[in-house]
Amino acid sequence: MRPVALVAIGALAACQMMTAAAETPADREAEILKTATSLANAGTWDNVGLQFVEDLTTEIGPRLAGSPDEKRARDWAVAELTEMGFANVHVEDFTVPYWKRTHETARVVGASAQPLIITALGGSAPTPEGGLEADIVRFELLADMLAADDVDVAGKIVFIDEYMTRTQTGAGYGLAVAKRAACPKAAAAKGAVACLIRSVGTDHFRRPHTGGIDRRGPDGVAKPMGPIPAAALSAPDGDQLARLLERGPVTVNLDIGVETADAAPSGNVIAEVEGGANKDEIVLLGCHLDSWDLGTGAIDDGAGCGIVVGAAKLIDQLPGKPDRTIRVVLYGSEEIGLFGGDAYARQHADELDKHVLASESDHGASYIWQFQTKFGEGALDYANKIQGVLARYGVAAGDNLAGGGPDIGVLARSGVPVVTPAQDGWDYFDYHHTPDDTFDKIEPDAFRQNVSVYAAFAYIAAESGWDFRKPADPEE
Amino acid sequence: MRPVALVAIGALAACQMMTAAAETPADREAEILKTATSLANAGTWDNVGLQFVEDLTTEIGPRLAGSPDEKRARDWAVAELTEMGFANVHVEDFTVPYWKRTHETARVVGASAQPLIITALGGSAPTPEGGLEADIVRFELLADMLAADDVDVAGKIVFIDEYMTRTQTGAGYGLAVAKRAACPKAAAAKGAVACLIRSVGTDHFRRPHTGGIDRRGPDGVAKPMGPIPAAALSAPDGDQLARLLERGPVTVNLDIGVETADAAPSGNVIAEVEGGANKDEIVLLGCHLDSWDLGTGAIDDGAGCGIVVGAAKLIDQLPGKPDRTIRVVLYGSEEIGLFGGDAYARQHADELDKHVLASESDHGASYIWQFQTKFGEGALDYANKIQGVLARYGVAAGDNLAGGGPDIGVLARSGVPVVTPAQDGWDYFDYHHTPDDTFDKIEPDAFRQNVSVYAAFAYIAAESGWDFRKPADPEE
Incomplete structure (x- = not known):
């Protein structure tokens, strides 16, 4: 037109x-x-x-x-x-x-079985076919995860539940985005099997926010993907996961597929x-x-x-x-x-x-x-x-x-x-x-x-x- | 708790x-x-x-x-x-x-290839494996579709783009829901291959509204599903489809899977x-x-x-x-x-x-x-x-x-x-x-x-x- x-x-x-x-x-x-x-x-x-x-x-x-x-x-x-x-x-x-998602689902398994709405973060690694299943360990802040002992994180899906502040300037983004960028490499270094984050966003709707992770290798050069699967939960799904964790341990099946190319x-x-x-x-x-x-x-x-x-x-x-x-x-x-x-x-x-x-x-x-x-x-x-x-x-x-x-x-x-x-x-x-x-x-x-x-x-x-x-x- | x-x-x-x-x-x-x-x-x-x-x-x-x-x-x-x-x-x-969705996707094919966000309506028939592909015929109102000649509808995916009015009492629902209930049977009778509707809702967010269709058979008894696939588009996806249709014919691939049981x-x-x-x-x-x-x-x-x-x-x-x-x-x-x-x-x-x-x-x-x-x-x-x-x-x-x-x-x-x-x-x-x-x-x-x-x-x-x-x- x-x-x-x-x-x-x-x-x-x-x-x-x-x-x-x-x-x-x-x-x-x-x-x-x-x-x-x-x-x-x-x-x-x-x-x-x-x-x-x-x-x-x-x-x-x-x-x-x-x-x-x-x-x-x-x-x-x-x-x-x-x-x-x-x-x-x-x-x-x-x-x-190049990185592209092909599928992405997450669901709570066990007595409170139910889907969680996620979106893979740009540069997420794929899960094994059929998904990976692991217990959730929740951190209120990225800083808490960074300070955690490896033994509390290893083998688990890290959930960083940090909120973003609404501001006129958008300055809240610079602070909140740190969890998105940093989680996969930092959690992987502690032995985590995947990262979930509360969406970097200020809404309370049930469609999560994607965005890139830090996917630079040890050489400082960006690769198609990072070390482990990583996804964002919508804010209501973040609430739900937090409420479920108040009631006891929560196991999640996370299933992410991706396509990548070096150039x-x-x-x-x-x-x-x-x-x-x-x-x-x-x-x-x-x-x-x-x-x-x-x-x-x-x-x-x-x-x-x-x-x-x-x-x-x-x-x-x-x-x-x-x-x-x-x-x-x-x-x-x-x-x-x-x-x-x-x-x-x-x-x-x-x-x-x-x-x-x-x-x-x-x-x-x-x-x-x-x-x-x-x-x-x-x-x-x-x-x-x-x-x-x-x-x-x-x-x-x-x-x-x-x-x-x-x-x-x-x-x-x-x-x-x-x-x-x-x-x-x-x-x-x-x-x-x-x-x-x-x-x-x-x-x-x-x-x-x-x-x-x-x-x-x-x-x-x-x-x-x-x-x-x-x-x-x-x-x- | x-x-x-x-x-x-x-x-x-x-x-x-x-x-x-x-x-x-x-x-x-x-x-x-x-x-x-x-x-x-x-x-x-x-x-x-x-x-x-x-x-x-x-x-x-x-x-x-x-x-x-x-x-x-x-x-x-x-x-x-x-x-x-x-x-x-x-x-x-x-x-x-009983009726349950198993998967649901829609995408525009051709020069403006892109996904559309849909949700199957309760009682939707499934599409063939891999989806069905057909041209869209858009109607501003359910009444327009009901009045249309069969030849203008046959073989097509009907899109009813009727809006819902926001009211304190919720009275807009009773009017808007008619398209959801009636479309599959009425469109199928004219030879349509599927129904898409603008969501029965008052928001403008990108997650469509599901809801039931009329799935009574000729005997007046409710069956697990209606005659053809039927889905709702979110309001922004309804807008997008209408804009694409202003530019020329639009072909959509619609892929819906369901599970049903008689009792x-x-x-x-x-x-x-x-x-x-x-x-x-x-x-x-x-x-x-x-x-x-x-x-x-x-x-x-x-x-x-x-x-x-x-x-x-x-x-x-x-x-x-x-x-x-x-x-x-x-x-x-x-x-x-x-x-x-x-x-x-x-x-x-x-x-x-x-x-x-x-x-x-x-x-x-x-x-x-x-x-x-x-x-x-x-x-x-x-x-x-x-x-x-x-x-x-x-x-x-x-x-x-x-x-x-x-x-x-x-x-x-x-x-x-x-x-x-x-x-x-x-x-x-x-x-x-x-x-x-x-x-x-x-x-x-x-x-x-x-x-x-x-x-x-x-x-x-x-x-x-x-x-x-x-x-x-x-x-x-």
């Missing part, structure tokens, strides 16, 4: 033509900020980005890293972005260790709004194209792709080229360990110093409430000016500690200035990595506010000539 | 002793209403009923009609009710046609608070013990059982016997066609005229907001007096059109007076018949208000000597 035509191009064009006619630097800056505001206003009624997400999640659906589905998504995105008129649309290939094809899809005089300078807008297999990857991260594609398209529809190039990167294989981000940094090592700004949208599609930066100290006034434009869309000023996003973390660490337009994460982890990551969970008005914000700051970054690396003035 | 001891028995005993000492009929009525109020107050801090639901849903879990799990639940309930001190605890057996054991569990002088007169408090297999049957209908058991136990803890017998009936096999209710009416045909009042709790555990009756016109003043007690617990007066509840509908139709303490059904159908029908969905304070209401009206009915069949006074 084709994106709908953008309205109000005439108004945008008029603004940009006025920009071109401006004479003093202050006039020119004022006109750039005015055009950015017009772009943001256009974003509030834009459907291009939203249609991109709808089409991706409907026509492709789940896009597991390294899978044929992810390949279908790349092909689809190349065709779509080309038809939308972007420049230099292409795929940059790389390979990833499977993945890739980053790239599309550009080519710049003018300084087209070798890059404003990078990222998202990730892959998703977990349970949902259709709408909030994680089809929305992010729709937001950056929609924003870039708004800028592309201005009559003149922006001064710098806006590069949209739809990263591959983010979910299993930021493979796309690493590949991009490797493949573009020679031009990282030409990346003047980068940002990635990967936290759903709720309203942006804060504009964080990681700029040189001398560039903070630019942050203030951008936030001045965004303020009317409900975006507050943020700190200068932005990470930018998962796939561009590697760019930030190499000195590329980044911004994080922080989205409200209050209910993001109700759906994250579950079957309920579907298109209906995107609130259109909030999504469009994101398009507005990305279009505005990206345009300013591409047109202003500002150096976001600028160090503090030694005179001050 | 044993129920916790009830507090405040001393206060209740004092009330009842005062009742016994009352002399005039008006005094006696006032004392009965006062004791009922004391019982209701005790209900607001009671844990017996809630513990009953927790234990049932935890230690037994799902209790599919006719299954070994339902048998385990009967055995558990007999032991539990006996230990709680109820009288005449026993099971009344009957048999039911499987089920039964009603009965326990009594034996009455005094008029112990042959029955106040019946019902619920159903069976559940669908997806959840643990907490709101449907473990809660109902906890409410009536908790209420009866409060009355049982009074120092003297009530005048009439309070009979708790935990019906079996409600979900597949009210088999327990029918069996009870058959097995107790001789004493139905001795049933002075009946009520069944089977609509979750949210607050009761209205007290409906189906009394003789001359007994409506009794309804007012009962509601006067309940008003302080937030219960309004209702009409005299109560149905009483599914399993006791047969009693109501035979002339037994019934009451429906109407529960708020606003979110009941978010969880109903899904895996999310679990203990955590019960709000303890609302549950206890239900215990209060049942204890109050049951006590009044058992102690007052009122004739709820009383016809209108011909003088008036």
Whole structure:
């Protein structure tokens, strides 16, 4: 399905033509900020980005890293972005260790025989055919399991019942995710036969959250899978298991099947709004194209792709080229360990110093409430000016500690200035990595506010000539 | 786990002793209403009923009609009710046609290949091994499918995309459930190979709602299964299928496995608070013990059982016997066609005229907001007096059109007076018949208000000597 035509191009064009006619630097800056505001206003009624997400999640659906589905998504995105008129649309290939679930069940055996709803964690080892059966040993916290004596864990299925805190920023995730990443290796080292965790999520619904485990081998290199089977219980199933354990020992049969491959094809899809005089300078807008297999990857991260594609398209529809190039990167294989981000940094090592700004949208599609930066100290006034434009869309000023996003973390660490337009994460982890990551969970008005914000700051970054690396003035 | 001891028995005993000492009929009525109020107050801090639901849903879990799990639940309930001190605890057996799912998957095939999340409807026929594959024909309403030409349906999978309306009373269910019941037989008659329906539910989560279909044969007798495979899609999957159909024809592979038996054991569990002088007169408090297999049957209908058991136990803890017998009936096999209710009416045909009042709790555990009756016109003043007690617990007066509840509908139709303490059904159908029908969905304070209401009206009915069949006074 084709994106709908953008309205109000005439108004945008008029603004940009006025920009071109401006004479003093202050006039020119004022006109750039005015055009950015017009772009943001256009974003509030834009459907291009939203249609991109709808089409991706409907026509492709789940896009597991390294899978044929992810390949279908790349092909689809190349065709779509080309038809939308972007420049230099292409795929940059790389390979990833591949893991896919084939079946997953768990059931309590004995007097209270009943099913438990689980989902295998990405990188789970398979169980033997027909499942493995063992007693449960429960720990309230990952730390408790790490501190436990081997004898209390050996031969058992470890159950880490740690909760996640709901926060606006999503900061609860960083804490809660530790149990998911660490359990298999740590429990295996103590002789456990499998790991169960309470889902890393903030909801209380009966569909567990998947997500990756640490599957690096002793050499530090990621393998297709970890040492033992590992799965998440939904929150109600975590409650149930805890209640059963209050009544006595509980034995569980866990049956997980997987397919793996040492190397499977993945890739980053790239599309550009080519710049003018300084087209070798890059404003990078990222998202990730892959998703977990349970949902259709709408909030994680089809929305992010729709937001950056929609924003870039708004800028592309201005009559003149922006001064710098806006590069949209739809990263591959983010979910299993930021493979796309690493590949991009490797493949573009020679031009990282030409990346003047980068940002990635990967936290759903709720309203942006804060504009964080990681700029040189001398560039903070630019942050203030951008936030001045965004303020009317409900975006507050943020700190200068932005990470930018998962796939561009590697760019930030190499000195590329980044911004994080922080989205409200209050209910993001109700759906994250579950079957309920579907298109209906995107609130259109909030999504469009994101398009507005990305279009505005990206345009300013591409047109202003500002150096976001600028160090503090030694005179001050 | 044993129920916790009830507090405040001393206060209740004092009330009842005062009742016994009352002399005039008006005094006696006032004392009965006062004791009922004391019982209701005790209900607001009671844990017996809630513990009953927790234990049932935890230690037994799902209790599919006719299954070994339902048998385990009967055995558990007999032991539990006996230990709680109820009288005449026993099971009344009957048999039911048996149906059980063994597997269920659906996937779109072709260019937009992706899984759809379904659940087989109770009584679905199986598909051939490996599934059946056919094009989808979508109807917005059941009525549209019923009106369709056979040629547009034959050889296809019918998809009925009808929505359900959210209401306080739950009245939307009666309308929406028609598609679930009727689709298989009606679609099969037109040559369809299978039925898919948008779940009968009000949520937008990715776990579909099961429920029974009409599986009566031409002889009007229920069979283990209907004519063709039938399944429900979750609401987001219904959306997805509709979006895909906007883009072109959609082919789906549907794979459903079932086990059936013509006759499987089920039964009603009965326990009594034996009455005094008029112990042959029955106040019946019902619920159903069976559940669908997806959840643990907490709101449907473990809660109902906890409410009536908790209420009866409060009355049982009074120092003297009530005048009439309070009979708790935990019906079996409600979900597949009210088999327990029918069996009870058959097995107790001789004493139905001795049933002075009946009520069944089977609509979750949210607050009761209205007290409906189906009394003789001359007994409506009794309804007012009962509601006067309940008003302080937030219960309004209702009409005299109560149905009483599914399993006791047969009693109501035979002339037994019934009451429906109407529960708020606003979110009941978010969880109903899904895996999310679990203990955590019960709000303890609302549950206890239900215990209060049942204890109050049951006590009044058992102690007052009122004739709820009383016809209108011909003088008036």
